[in-house]
Amino acid sequence: MTKSIWIILLLALISTLSFAQTEEGGRVQVYSVTGVGRASGDNAQLQIGGGVDAQIYKGVGVGGEFVRNKERENLELGFNVISANGSFHFLGGGTSDKFDPFATGGYSHLLGPGIGVNALNFGGGFNYWLTNKVGVRFEFRDHVFSAGETTTNLYGLRGGVAFAF
Secondary structure, three states: OHHHHHHHHHHHHHHHHOOOOOOOOOOEEEEEEEEEEEEOOOOEEEEEEEEEEEEEEOOEEEEEEEEEEEEOOOOOOEEEEEEEEEEEEOOOOOOOOOEEEEEEEEEEEEEEOOEEEEEEEEEEEEEEEOOOOEEEEEEEEEEEEEEOOEEEEEEEEEEEEEEEO
């Protein structure tokens, strides 16, 4: 099961990179993020990762990401989150836009020692493009999954850098 998830994620990432900049001015961006997260009723965590977002038509995008969640007290403990997402860039996300607010959502798989959970994720944030190719990114992300009888949330507040192609 885990091997098939890796293959699907790899194919999704490769296919998003194949989208060139569209006539509508969409971007293909690769980003890295770092931030803090917290699962319902758990300790704060450090989140480090990155992803890709390819805008395919008038602000609509597809992409994926990989994020490592580490315990702040013991950095050796942690788990991985692999996501395949859709996104919507409210102002069109064209190359002439400096401020680029977006919403995102999709499927995630949380995996690590003793963890293998499917989740839905949603969130939003913005990119601020310093140049046509380099920007800063800030976002909030929530992963919702079932843990036994209860629904659990994994929140993340992250910031980073984005590169456009």
